[in-house]
Structure formats: C-alpha cells, structure tokens
Amino acid sequence: MTHLFESLEEEKKQRILNAALNEFADHGFEQASTNRIVKHAKIGKGMLFHYFNTKKDLYYYLLHYCLDRTLNDYLKQIDITERDFIERFKKAGELKMELFAEHPNVLNFLGTFFLADIKELPGDIQAKYDQLQKEGYEKIYSNIDYSLFRENIDVEKAFKMINWVIEGYEKELKSSLKGQSFSELNMEPYFKEFYKYLEMLKSAFYKKEGEK
Amino acid sequence: MTHLFESLEEEKKQRILNAALNEFADHGFEQASTNRIVKHAKIGKGMLFHYFNTKKDLYYYLLHYCLDRTLNDYLKQIDITERDFIERFKKAGELKMELFAEHPNVLNFLGTFFLADIKELPGDIQAKYDQLQKEGYEKIYSNIDYSLFRENIDVEKAFKMINWVIEGYEKELKSSLKGQSFSELNMEPYFKEFYKYLEMLKSAFYKKEGEK
DNA sequence: ACTTAAATCGACCACATTGGTCTAAATGCC
DNA sequence: GGCATTTAGACCAATGTGGTCGATTTAAGT
Numbered sequence: 001m002t003h004l005f006e007s008l009e010e011e012k013k014q015r016i017l018n019a020a021l022n023e024f025a026d027h028g029f030e031q032a033s034t035n036r037i038v039k040h041a042k043i044g045k046g047m048l049f050h051y052f053n054t055k056k057d058l059y060y061y062l063l064h065y066c067l068d069r070t071l072n073d074y075l076k077q078i079d080i081t082e083r084d085f086i087e088r089f090k091k092a093g094e095l096k097m098e099l100f101a102e103h104p105n106v107l108n109f110l111g112t113f114f115l116a117d118i119k120e121l122p123g124d125i126q127a128k129y130d131q132l133q134k135e136g137y138e139k140i141y142s143n144i145d146y147s148l149f150r151e152n153i154d155v156e157k158a159f160k161m162i163n164w165v166i167e168g169y170e171k172e173l174k175s176s177l178k179g180q181s182f183s184e185l186n187m188e189p190y191f192k193e194f195y196k197y198l199e200m201l202k203s204a205f206y207k208k209e210g211e212k
Numbered sequence: 213m214t215h216l217f218e219s220l221e222e223e224k225k226q227r228i229l230n231a232a233l234n235e236f237a238d239h240g241f242e243q244a245s246t247n248r249i250v251k252h253a254k255i256g257k258g259m260l261f262h263y264f265n266t267k268k269d270l271y272y273y274l275l276h277y278c279l280d281r282t283l284n285d286y287l288k289q290i291d292i293t294e295r296d297f298i299e300r301f302k303k304a305g306e307l308k309m310e311l312f313a314e315h316p317n318v319l320n321f322l323g324t325f326f327l328a329d330i331k332e333l334p335g336d337i338q339a340k341y342d343q344l345q346k347e348g349y350e351k352i353y354s355n356i357d358y359s360l361f362r363e364n365i366d367v368e369k370a371f372k373m374i375n376w377v378i379e380g381y382e383k384e385l386k387s388s389l390k391g392q393s394f395s396e397l398n399m400e401p402y403f404k405e406f407y408k409y410l411e412m413l414k415s416a417f418y419k420k421e422g423e424k
Numbered sequence: 425a426c427t428t429a430a431a432t433c434g435a436c437c438a439c440a441t442t443g444g445t446c447t448a449a450a451t452g453c454c
Numbered sequence: 455g456g457c458a459t460t461t462a463g464a465c466c467a468a469t470g471t472g473g474t475c476g477a478t479t480t481a482a483g484t
Contacts, residue, residue, distance in 0.1 A: 250462095250463095255461085255462080256460095256461055256462035256463055257462075257463060257464095258460090258461065258462060258463070259460080259461065259462075262460080262461085
C-alpha cells in the first residue's frame with residue numbers, strides 16, 4: 001500500500017491526525033514534540049515512526065492533507081457564478097465554519113504554516129500550495145458584479161472591509177464558543193447574526209433598490 | 213536600589229527588554245529559553261539571573277512593564293471628550309501605531325499573555341491588569357454620541373464592525389511592512405489611507421450632513 | 425494447529441537544552 | 455592599593471529530543 005497510515009481504522013487515524021495537527025499548530029515544526037503527539041494520540045512511540053519515518057515526513061503529510069482539505073472542502077466549493085460579492089462570501093463563510101467545525105485544527109495548522117515561511121517544500125506540496133493560492137485569488141476576485149456597488153465608493157477598499165468584518169465575526173465567534181464542541185452546536189442563531197452584519201454591509205456599499 | 217535592572221545604561225536595558233519580550237512573545241512562558249534571551253541580548257547568562265532572580269520574576273517584570281506602557285502610553289491618552297466614536301478611534305489607532313513603532317513587542321507580549329490565561333498573578337500585577345481592563349472598557353464605550361449614527365442601524369454592531377475594520381487595517385499594515393523598521397518610516401501615507409477607510413465607515417453609519 | 429508476517433509498545437540511546445549557580449576575572453571607585 | 459560591584463560563561467543535574475530496537479501480541483494463511 002502507498003501509505004501504512006492510510007489503512008488504519010478511522011478512529012485511530014483521527015486521533016493521531018488531531019494530536020499531530022494540534023501539536024504543530026501550537027508549537028510550530030521545531031518546537032513540536034513527537035513525545036507529546038504519541039501521548040495525546042494514545043499510541044506507542046514506535047508506531048508514529050512506523051507510519052511516518054521522520055518528524056519532517058509527518059509534517060509534510062499533514063501539510064498535504066490540510067492543503068487538500070482546504071482546497072477541496074472549502075475553496076473549490078465556492079460558487080463563482082454567484083456574482084454578488086457579499087452573497088458569495090456569505091456562502092464561503094458558512095463553508096469555512098463547516099470545515100472548522102469538522103476539523104478545527106486544519107485551519108489552525110495552515111495558519112501557523114503560512115507565517116512560518118519555510119524556504120523550500122517538496123515539489124508536490126509546493127504545487128498544491130500554488131494551486132491553493134491561485135484558486136483562492138480566483139474565488140475572491142473573478143466574475144464579481146461591480147455594478148452592485150454604489151458609484152461613489154472605492155470597491156477595492158469595500159472588498160477588504162467586507163473581508164475584515166467576516167474575519168472579525170469568525171474570530172469573535174470562535175473565542176466566545178471556545179471550549180464548546182463546535183460540531184454538535186446549533187449554529188443557526190449565529191448564522192442569523194452573521195447575516196445581519198452582511199445586510200449592514202450591503203446597505204452601506206450597495207446601491208439602494210431604487211437606483212439599480 | 214529597588215531594582216538592579218532599572219539602573220542600567222539605557223541601551224543595554226533595551227537590548228535585554230527586547231530580547232526577553234520577543235522570546236516570551238514567540239514561545240510563551242514555559243517554552244521560552246533564558247539561553248536564547250541572553251544570546252540575543254548579548255549578555256552573559258549570569259547577568260540575567262543577577263538582575264532578575266528567576267525566569268518567573270523576569271516574566272512578571274515584563275508583564276508589569278507592558279501593562280504600564282499600554283495603560284499610560286495608549287489607553288490613558290485616548291480622549292473621551294471626543295464624542296464621535298470614529299474620530300476617537302482614529303486617534304486611538306494612531307496612538308497604538310506609535311506604541312507599536314516604538315515597542316513592537318509590548319503588544320505582542322501582551323497578546324500572548326491574554327490567551328495564555330494564567331491562573332493566579334501577584335497582587336500588584338493583578339491590580340494593574342484589572343485597571344487596564346476597566347480603563348479599556350471605559351475608553352471604548354463611555355460618552356459616545358449615539359445621535360451621530362443613522363437611526364435605522366444597530367449601533368452595537370456598528371461598533372464592532374468599526375473595530376474589525378481598524379484591526380484589519382492594522383494587521384494588513386503590519387504584515388505588508390514586515391521586516392522594515394517601523395519607527396523610521398514615514399507613516400503619513402498609511403495614515404491617509406487609514407482615514408479613507410474611516411470616511412467610508414462614516415458615510416456608511418453616520419447621518420448625512422442634511423439630516424443632522 | 426502451526427508458521428509467518430505485521431502491528432504494537434515503551435525502554436532505551438546519544439545528544440541537546442533546560443533554569444540556575446559559581447568561580448574567577450574585569451572594572452569602578454575611593 | 456584595596457574593596458565592592460559587574461561581568462562572562464563553564465558548569466550542573468535534570469529533563470526532553472528525535473529516533474531505534476528487541477520483545478511481545480495480534481492477524482492471516484494454510
């Protein structure tokens with residue numbers, strides 16, 4: 001088989017995945033401890049190095065996994081036939097929350113990776129990374145209907161502000177629900193509140209009904 | 213003398229302060245290394261423990277220092293006779309940038325401290341911390357002129373969105389100027405751009421001239 | 425039931441790093 | 455000169471590091 005680890009029982013796989021993602025997300029590559037990983041994953045030390053030969057290999061495996069998830073479960077799901085910027089990102093925000101609910105550490109891990117700027121990556125991972133950046137850029141900027149915006153406003157700045165508000169709300173939500181098991185929570189009221197912010201943004205930046 | 217460290221030549225004091233703040237900001241208390249601190253501060257190991265008896269004492273000293281700076285150089289400077297929310301935070305944003313330019317690590321250090329939630333602090337530090345929270349709350353919410361806001365908008369939400377936009381701009385600025393010595397930079401063009409965002413927020417949330 | 429192969433653990437390795445100490449030299453001061 | 459303070463870094467026991475290995479259990483095949 002291509003990878004020993006892949007053919008493990010799902011539950012153990014998840015335990016190891018989560019333990020390792022958390023450890024790297026919390027401490028970065030160098031300071032992450034394989035001892036802590038095996039302890040939290042509740043496996044013997046030997047196993048970790050049986051599945052992944054070295055600490056670095058483990059890191060690359062996780063990186064590949066996270067890039068894949070983010071690309072397939074998040075970016076690729078963003079619908080660019082939706083030409084309304086805010087509507088597009090309303091759905092994107094929901095997708096992001098779903099991914100976070102299922103795998104809180106995928107996004108955290110990638111977060112720490114982004115600001116660690118490693119000099120060189122294995123070819124296939126570099127490719128995935130490039131693909132992710134390209135896809136991300138496209139999903140944000142392509143095929144937006146500029147005519148929805150009021151004439152006198154700076155659309156570039158509006159884009160940024162909308163993103164900051166979405167990020168701000170996400171951040172606040174995460175911190176106010178810290179500890180609670182996100183995935184078994186009824187998210188509806190939070191989405192409702194999220195939508196109110198988006199409506200405010202629309203009435204701030206979009207043309208009013210009359211002048212369309 | 214009350215504290216050996218205080219009566220050092222300014223330049224050496226700064227070297228030690230910066231080295232230690234950076235180390236704790238990057239790694240948190242446990243993982244921070246006194247060896248790295250002395251290396252970066254370019255002093256002998258003995259000195260650090262001569263000035264501050266233990267690692268913990270050093271940490272508390274820094275904490276006290278950072279709380280003090282933030283309180284005196286930032287929070288206390290915010291003018292609450294300015295009743296216009298956005299104008300108040302325009303000046304607050306500038307103060308924050310100035311503090312950051314002079315001491316990038318003070319805010320970073322406090323940032324890591326906030327989310328580390330230590331169980332118990334020495335009395336005097338706990339007091340400073342409480343004072344900071346109280347002062348912070350006051351400076352944000354007290355004496356705001358609500359009548360500036362348009363009648364149909366949710367002011368609480370507007371507050372938050374304004375803060376998210378300011379934080380977003382700060383974050384973007386920091387990351388786009390990363391590496392450059394912030395303090396020797398001409399910040400004017402960036403303030404100009406910052407103001408444009410604030411103007412957009414005003415026209416989004418405030419009453420127009422006519423309806424005042 | 426017997427053999428062989430894969431999976432699993434954790435003691436163990438050599439080495440690096442930890443917070444903190446202490447000696448001995450350098451420097452400042454009268 | 456002589457006393458006190460400042461300085462550097464070798465040194466300490468303790469802990470932690472990534473990674474290995476032999477021993478034991480489990481699974482599979484026939």
